[in-house]
Amino acid sequence: MSNSTSSKARVRFAPSPTGQLHVGNARTALVNWLFARQQGGSHILRIEDTDLERSEVRFEAQLIDDLKWLGLDWDEGPDIGGPHVPYRQSDRMDLYRVRAEQLIQQQKAYYCFCTVAELERERESALAEHRSPNYSGKCRNLSGEEVQKRRAAGEPAAIRLRIPERPIRFHDIVRGQVQFDNESVSDLIIMRSSGVPVYNYVVVVDDIEMQITHVIRGDDHLSNTPKQVALYEALGSPVPEFAHLSTILGPDRERLSKRHGATSIANFREMGVLPEALVNYLVLLGWAPSGGNRETFTPQELIKEFSLQRVTPSPAIFDMEKLHWLNRHYIKQGPLEKIHALAQPFFQKAGLLPEQPAPEVDQWSAKLVSLLAPYVDKLEELPQKAASIFRYDAKAAVAAEDNRETLSGEKTRAVVAAFCTRAGAEASLAPERFKAIMNEIKAETGAKGKDLFHPVRVVLTGSHSGPDFDKVIPLLEEGYRLALPVHVKSVAERIIEFTAAF
């Protein structure tokens, strides 16, 4: 629309390095990224570490790893620099101080000598009298001389912003026009008496300085926004567009947190959730394409089709089942080499595959993965799914409650005996030979369907259900010949073991 280069969208993701990257923040980052990429604008990563107590460097590194894992990138940030360095707030303290002093000189802000204890008392009595706990304004109109004198005497002072005596309104892309009466926004502290600036202030200073055009963040900041709007005005800068994304809730409708289980990006990665599944799921929380009848999107498609205007303002409950469904979708759809590579570590961790697999082992495990992967919600379930391959135990199979019905069938003994003599005679059972044997047994014993196949399945895999025989049998016979950390028993070995146990 505008032809000036300064109108290019500039957005930022500004996390605090106080813990692991959470799905809520990840969605905020994703939406910022999508918006920037779609607008041909810039995406900026800024680290908000003004809370020195809780911020840790290692969290910053992890944050960056998690964002990259999700497939997001940025054009300016602490790791890559940019025209507005530094991108870490703890390195920008001088700027905040200078700007605060300017505000004092312009009388848009003032020194406040009230002590924390004093303010706390005021707040409590206001609450007790059902008044809103606003700042009394005690230091609002101190004379210049008095301020001079008290400061010279070394009395600690915070700096407060003067909030105008009128309603504050602003526009929000997902909520429309929002208005706050000024009574609900009292003069806020922008610099602590310790000289450390406060979040609501530094955000605005940085967003102005970094020329942010669209502030996209969680709606827990919505009530902070009037304060920030007042700050923009005091600082003499245009107010950006806002977009407040709704909260992600747990199944109990409470804000999603650790106690709801896995909620950090690292958790999902460790469970074997694919980043494209997580990205796809997160974007669907609060957004749907026009028509609303499409669910799966690649990042490229999202860049094209995502629309901030279509984001819903209502909070959404995080649904693990739907994430699993999307994960299965991407597991089934992904190229086998890729899924195999991602799955391998899970088998290695379980001690089922070697750390340095030989080429023939690699080939075999690729088959294993392609057989099992469509049946898992997350890659971490794979070793468990492979139990019938690696952990065959005839005694346990015979004793299993699950198999009782199958093994106590009228024709079971005859079927098992016929199968074991025939298949046991094969050096290596080929799928075609298997089919022929089954037909022979069918004719000989009269068993068919479940009565025929289930007992054989128990003999071979220890369970009455599982993947196709065509695929399982070659996997067993080939696995048997490989040097694996856990020996894969051949068909013949299984038959011998089963015969002894049954």
Add this chain to the structure above:
RNA sequence: GGCGCUAUCGUCUAGGGGUUAGGACAUGAGAUUCUCAAUCUUAAAACCCGGGUUCGAUUCCCGGUAGCGCUACCA
């Protein structure tokens, strides 16, 4: 307590002054000449409540209720 935000199937959502209120996950049923959480088909399932505007409201307005958020010298 005050202020703000939100409200369509169990869940994520589409839609919109007159519709058979659409899709997806989950659930039930059926199919896949063995099973299976995979696949296909199919069924059941929703407009928070009350008032107003209107010929007509789930849709627009107001109120209520509920949920969530903010209310710090936290971010």
